[in-house]
Amino acid sequence: MDDSKQSGGAAAGPQTGAGAVQDLRDRAEAIRQVAERFRKEEAAAWGEEIERTSRIPEALWQRLRELGLCRLTQPVWAGGEGLPLALYFPILEEIARCHGTIRMMVHAFNSLWRTVGQGREEQQREWIPKVAAGEALVAFALTEPDNGTGIDLQTTATYEHGRFILRGRKHLITFADIASVITVIAKTDASLGRQGLTAFLVPQGRAGMKLEPMPEMMGDRGCSHAVITFEDCVVEEHEVLGEVGQGFDIALHGFLDQSRACIAQSAVGIAQESLEQALAHVRRRVTFGKPLATRQAVQMRLADMAIAVQAGRLLCLDAARKFDEGLDIASEAAMAKAFAIRMVGEVTDHALSLFGGIGYAVGSPIERLYRDARSLWFEEGTIEMQKMTIAERLLAEARRQERAARR
Numbered sequence: 001m002d003d004s005k006q007s008g009g010a011a012a013g014p015q016t017g018a019g020a021v022q023d024l025r026d027r028a029e030a031i032r033q034v035a036e037r038f039r040k041e042e043a044a045a046w047g048e049e050i051e052r053t054s055r056i057p058e059a060l061w062q063r064l065r066e067l068g069l070c071r072l073t074q075p076v077w078a079g080g081e082g083l084p085l086a087l088y089f090p091i092l093e094e095i096a097r098c099h100g101t102i103r104m105m106v107h108a109f110n111s112l113w114r115t116v117g118q119g120r121e122e123q124q125r126e127w128i129p130k131v132a133a134g135e136a137l138v139a140f141a142l143t144e145p146d147n148g149t150g151i152d153l154q155t156t157a158t159y160e161h162g163r164f165i166l167r168g169r170k171h172l173i174t175f176a177d178i179a180s181v182i183t184v185i186a187k188t189d190a191s192l193g194r195q196g197l198t199a200f201l202v203p204q205g206r207a208g209m210k211l212e213p214m215p216e217m218m219g220d221r222g223c224s225h226a227v228i229t230f231e232d233c234v235v236e237e238h239e240v241l242g243e244v245g246q247g248f249d250i251a252l253h254g255f256l257d258q259s260r261a262c263i264a265q266s267a268v269g270i271a272q273e274s275l276e277q278a279l280a281h282v283r284r285r286v287t288f289g290k291p292l293a294t295r296q297a298v299q300m301r302l303a304d305m306a307i308a309v310q311a312g313r314l315l316c317l318d319a320a321r322k323f324d325e326g327l328d329i330a331s332e333a334a335m336a337k338a339f340a341i342r343m344v345g346e347v348t349d350h351a352l353s354l355f356g357g358i359g360y361a362v363g364s365p366i367e368r369l370y371r372d373a374r375s376l377w378f379e380e381g382t383i384e385m386q387k388m389t390i391a392e393r394l395l396a397e398a399r400r401q402e403r404a405a406r407r
């Protein structure tokens with residue numbers, strides 16, 4: 001199983017060269033059109049049902065499977081389309097314009113398998129085809145209620161008699177209740193810093209792993225999140241994901257970097273939808289005898305929104321292209337995410353203002369977009385966390401250049 005298959009890059013199909021790349025582009029565009037049709041013809045009704053019931057209808061999982069939207073990025077050997085990120089992003093943008101929970105479902109299938117994609121061949125062969133078939137979800141458990149993220153984690157995995165024993169608590173874990181397996185990041189050696197973290201694949205229902213549902217969130221209604229408590233939960237050696245001590249790399253570079261770019265691209269989708277909703281509204285709404293759209297002050301706002309959305313889209317594309325080339329995108333993904341969450345905040349603010357008071361009513365299109373956008377602040381880390389990554393890279397590069405100049 002080579003890296004091109006794991007990253008789902010353009011080399012995943014049987015053909016090689018320019019013809020194969022064009023085929024993949026054509027295939028991705030055809031899928032984007034499927035997603036666009038779904039958005040225009042079906043998504044509103046699914047969204048209304050989710051808002052009304054605060055649940056994901058079973059038929060929606062089935063519908064996403066039928067449309068092939070669960071198997072976009074997984075490698076071809078596993079039954080996926082093997083789309084590189086740059087070709088997946090226009091599809092994700094269409095989906096992000098739908099209800100926030102529909103975006104979360106598609107993201108969960110097309111992004112979280114990458115944690116397992118860092119594992120041994122048996123682990124990949126066991127789980128990735130099931131994800132691509134839409135039969136299994138992988139959840140990712142990093143965040144803790146009582147500690148910071150990264151080396152501040154306090155969930156421990158102690159090696160005892162040839163097995164690991166997990167003890168600790170995680171929270172905010174999306175789809176933990178319905179996932180078939182959970183990637184858990186725990187501390188195996190407190191003295192080793194980043195090298196002291198290890199990733200484990202813990203199947204659903206394992207003794208000693210207790211799940212409790214969390215209260216409903218502000219947005220992405222219907223999407224479940226859980227608190228997970230590990231009380232002497234036994235994990236076998238073969239359930240270590242990758243190697244002991246690789247947890248930080250698996251979490252951050254194997255999964256979070258590309259997922260941050262996906263969250264940024266989702267912000268672009270929500271912002272684009274908000275812009276178009278606002279545009280339609282200001283063309284309809286007449287004040288003082290003229291449509292709002294004829295006022296220059298309103299036009300300036302629309303232009304600012306469009307500039308911001310396009311800038312966010314291009315930052316995402318830059319991160320995606322570099323990821324597809326196999327480059328380290330820690331900085332690019334963090335920049336895209338930091339920019340895009342601020343951008344979608346401003347664009348949804350503008351859109352709400354342009355809608356006037358009626359936009360604030362529960363059930364208005366802007367009200368839901370405004371709420372759903374706010375979850376993106378947190379998924380895969382806050383703006384401060386992104387800036388820490390960017391600054392860390394800047395300082396490391398400055399030190400490297402200084403050392404090189406001294407030689």
Ligand SMILES: Cc1cc2nc3c(=O)[nH]c(=O)nc-3n(C[C@H](O)[C@H](O)[C@H](O)COP(=O)(O)OP(=O)(O)OC[C@H]3O[C@@H](n4cnc5c(N)ncnc54)[C@H](O)[C@@H]3O)c2cc1C
Binds near residue numbers: 144172173379380382
């Ligand atoms: C909808 C949703 C889904 C999620 N899904 C998952 C999931 O599936 N798996 C998972 O593991 N997690 C998940 N999370 C958790 C999410 O990743 C975290 O909420 C996020 O990373 C922020 O961490 P925290 O909540 O611990 O905030 P805290 O660490 O408590 O931070 C609070 C604030 O302080 C700032 N801050 C913290 N430390 C510093 C510092 N050293 N310097 C400066 N500022 C700092 C933060 O930027 C933030 O603004 C989800 C969260 C949400 C809202």
